[in-house]
Amino acid sequence: MKNKIKGWGTFTLIVVLFFSCTNKTDTAVKSTLLIGIGEVNYTPDVGLDMAGNYRGDDYASRGIHDPLYARAIVATNEKGEKAAMLTVDICYIPKESVEMMRAHIASQTTLKPGNIMIMATHTHSGPVADLSVPKTKEFLTRAADAVVMADKDAKPTVLSVGRTNEDRVSHNRRLKCIDGTTHMCWEKFEPGFVIEPWGPIDPELITLSIAQEGKPTGVIVNFACHATTLTGNNWLYSADYPGYLGESIKRVKGEDYMPLFFNGCCGNVTQVDYRVGFPDTYQECQRIGYMLGVSALEAIQNEKPVSSDIVAVSKEMVPVKRMTITDEQFEWAQAIMKKVEKEGMPPLQADGIPDAQYAKDWIEMRRNQDIVDSLEVMVIRVGDAAFVGLPGEMFTEFGMDIKAKSPCQNTMVMGLANDEKGYFPTSVSFTQGPKGFTPMITGYETTPGTTKYEIGSGEKLAESAIRQLAGLF
Numbered sequence: 001m002k003n004k005i006k007g008w009g010t011f012t013l014i015v016v017l018f019f020s021c022t023n024k025t026d027t028a029v030k031s032t033l034l035i036g037i038g039e040v041n042y043t044p045d046v047g048l049d050m051a052g053n054y055r056g057d058d059y060a061s062r063g064i065h066d067p068l069y070a071r072a073i074v075a076t077n078e079k080g081e082k083a084a085m086l087t088v089d090i091c092y093i094p095k096e097s098v099e100m101m102r103a104h105i106a107s108q109t110t111l112k113p114g115n116i117m118i119m120a121t122h123t124h125s126g127p128v129a130d131l132s133v134p135k136t137k138e139f140l141t142r143a144a145d146a147v148v149m150a151d152k153d154a155k156p157t158v159l160s161v162g163r164t165n166e167d168r169v170s171h172n173r174r175l176k177c178i179d180g181t182t183h184m185c186w187e188k189f190e191p192g193f194v195i196e197p198w199g200p201i202d203p204e205l206i207t208l209s210i211a212q213e214g215k216p217t218g219v220i221v222n223f224a225c226h227a228t229t230l231t232g233n234n235w236l237y238s239a240d241y242p243g244y245l246g247e248s249i250k251r252v253k254g255e256d257y258m259p260l261f262f263n264g265c266c267g268n269v270t271q272v273d274y275r276v277g278f279p280d281t282y283q284e285c286q287r288i289g290y291m292l293g294v295s296a297l298e299a300i301q302n303e304k305p306v307s308s309d310i311v312a313v314s315k316e317m318v319p320v321k322r323m324t325i326t327d328e329q330f331e332w333a334q335a336i337m338k339k340v341e342k343e344g345m346p347p348l349q350a351d352g353i354p355d356a357q358y359a360k361d362w363i364e365m366r367r368n369q370d371i372v373d374s375l376e377v378m379v380i381r382v383g384d385a386a387f388v389g390l391p392g393e394m395f396t397e398f399g400m401d402i403k404a405k406s407p408c409q410n411t412m413v414m415g416l417a418n419d420e421k422g423y424f425p426t427s428v429s430f431t432q433g434p435k436g437f438t439p440m441i442t443g444y445e446t447t448p449g450t451t452k453y454e455i456g457s458g459e460k461l462a463e464s465a466i467r468q469l470a471g472l473f
Helices: 009-022 095-108 136-151 241-253 282-301 327-343 355-367 396-405 427-431 457-472
Strands: 034-041 069-076 082-088 116-120 155-165 174-177 182-184 194-197 204-212 215-223 258-263 304-306 311-321 372-382 385-389 411-414
Touching (some): 034 204, 069 136, 215 282, 241 282, 258 411, 311 457, 372 457, 396 411, 396 457
Parallel strands (some): 385 411
Antiparallel strands (some): 034 155, 069 082, 155 204, 155 304, 174 182, 204 215
């Protein structure tokens, strides 16, 4: 990575010495599982639009701070059943792009398209993944080739699961305030205005380690936190803290060791502590990434081998109705757009969305509000480990609930998998604030446009995941 930060050398050396002295790999467990691992630097051309923040009329990237990677594993059992998981350093990947990537992978391998889970790390410093934009298919195909590479590299594998708690880097960003409103962590407050966060964080960090030919070769790290350290003020491609998480693990385990980051249900959880402020720097990315790296290494030290003789895939298409825009909301949006016609869209803002963008979204939502969409919920079983893929920015409570109710102790839950359908708040979060129809009454995530589906849709998706887990286990 560019711009190496001073002062980390001693810290890294201590970590290396500690974990190199205690590292162990239990190879006594017999396994019929084959795992392939693949990595591709898919970093697109500079100048393509960036996703994840409102940037006015200019979204074009200006350069590369650190590379963007796609990393994949392919699991095959002795019966030849296969499943693949691909994680991409990108903000989100719409359904059309996911299906294109699946088709490409299927054309190059024996994998079925429906057995491929594709998820985003959710860095807000990656490119837009819209196929209507030139060159998008090119870099997404390059990212998909990580699965093709992994499929060619299958080796007998022993899996081990580790876990720890890391409660120092993530914060619930929805804040209960003394006037009965909900505010967001990136705002500035007078002392005493904020009472407490409305909801929890999920501090659990889970690792699934891969050992091949008697040595550790890679690890999946599952943790829930927005990758939004770099805001709309950043114009360079960057993997954000997930990139530094991978870098820190490699500095201990070696450059050939493969860390894959699977972001959890982070819809209402971020790295920003409202009491401190919002440092949107590369140094902050490194601080968070390295802290999570140390926690991942701690989990690896506590890992236990798990059975790995089963590969199975389940999928449900869950019907959810789009959110209704009321007459009052529609009239407000029309009035705002008349003002926009005279003054134009507002300029860049580092976080959140301006009223003009909400107005534009509400008018579009009104046209399509009676549509019922079918959203994919996917579960992959690899031995005694389960991977749940959900199609949007799910509130962290959903991930915690799915894990608590799963019959599989080693369940990892991921958002922004196989699609991007906005935020899925809990039903209760829509009541956290005064009633009204203008934006940000009950907080950012519950505002129409930020969320696209009727209240209760998140619960439907979570129920599907729990039902499928019961069927697989």
